[in-house]
Amino acid sequence: MGGSGAIGHQTVRAIHATYPDLPLLIGGRELTRAQNAAAEYGGAEGVLIDAASADLGLGQRKISAVVVLYKDPSLAALRFAQSRGVPHLSISSGVFEIAPEIASFMNAPDAAALVLGYEWLVGATTVPALHLTKSFGQVDEIRIGALVDEEDIGGPAVAADFEHLNHLMPAALTRRDGVYLWREGSDTRVVFSALDGTQVDATGFSSIDVVGLASSTGAQNVQFDLGMGITSSRRRGGKFSTEIIIDISGLDLKGEALHTRHAVVHPGGAAQLTGMGIALLLARLVGLDGKPPVKAGLYFPYQILDASHYLARLAQEGGQLLALPTNLTSP
Known part of the structure; x- marks a missing residue:
């Protein structure tokens, strides 16, 4: 979500560099922008995100993880991810705003992995x-x-x-x-x-x-x-x-x-380094690297990413x- 922006572009580039055949949905609030961004990569599709809908407007599409690259004050993406039991990664909240996400996790701790990706450039520090x-x-x-x-x-x-x-x-x-x-x-x-x-x-x-x-x-x-x-x-x-x-x-x-x-x-x-970190997190969360997917829990990026x-x-x-x-x- 937010995949048509600057960081979204770098994130998709980084994911595609390692997993060129991975199907990606580039979600945005403007369908044309999302479709134009997706057209640059094979296997990507631009979709319109409806934050007012419980399924985000995605219907019954099979989703393996949700990455949010803009401020999502309604936590629509998090609710969707928890309802599907898939990992959720967001990067735009301030340290003073994490209470809603922590509360969502505490009320559904076994739903899926939730990553607080607000570290500077998503783990770069x-x-x-x-x-x-x-x-x-x-x-x-x-x-x-x-x-x-x-x-x-x-x-x-x-x-x-x-x-x-x-x-x-x-x-x-x-x-x-x-x-x-x-x-x-x-x-x-x-x-x-x-x-x-x-x-x-x-x-x-x-x-x-x-x-x-x-x-x-x-x-x-x-x-x-x-x-x-x-x-x-x-x-x-x-x-x-x-x-x-x-x-x-x-x-x-x-x-x-x-x-x-x-x-x-x-x-x-900054955007390219951020995209790299998100791509590495996504691969680890869903097990694209051949290792078991990350278990349900609340994580900092550094708890998931292997330093080497x-x-x-x-x-x-x-x-x-x-x-x-x-x-x-x-x-």
Whole structure:
């Protein structure tokens, strides 16, 4: 649903690259747009979504999973997925809006897998970060600095999501000294170093990555900051990319102080990296990769995605997980 938009296009591209014969329904609120998007791929069909109908206007079509790429305030897609007993993945809610989905799961916990795909670019931060924490015996602090190129604006649905989140959530959910709090005002403004060392002005962002990383690692300090500007690749004269700086501090496996700094980089930008993550999740949820489908439950993307597989696909698409000097400004 929302498959005719910018992220939808990248999601279908990523799925089709690995599973070219998989039949896909590209759902939209405008039939012509959905059909035009589907025409680019073999085995895809554009369909009109009727959110007021219990079957979304799909009748008795056999559906194996539902992916929602825009804000679905009525939870029509989730109700449909649970009624059919198929996995549901959504990516557009803010961390402050998850109560309706949690309530739906709690009232039907055995219906199917429900994935809270609101992590930054659908696992692009958490999956690499948790992979990197394997070299730590104790994680004390995780700081994330995400840099979005000003030319990497995505589609209208992406812009609408950011406007919605920024309007309703000016404070930034953060863990500090073991306590969750909301950074406000000047406390939200930070500077971090981009991949090439350039200083980036950023603002605290309430990503669900914060609670996922804190709860899975026990880190007492976790924060996420978002900057927009010129990415390092474009500063070098190339095309825009997307950058995520992951700064981790704690103790190594021998109990000695350890500080690492890495960057996740994708040359296709935010939408392409998001589409890649969604495609990998969908394949894992329904067992396209040959493994058993994911059992009913409530999941973060990083609980489903295999880090080695994720990083291999990232490299295949021209992306990288790069080790960086630790003497540059942290987010």
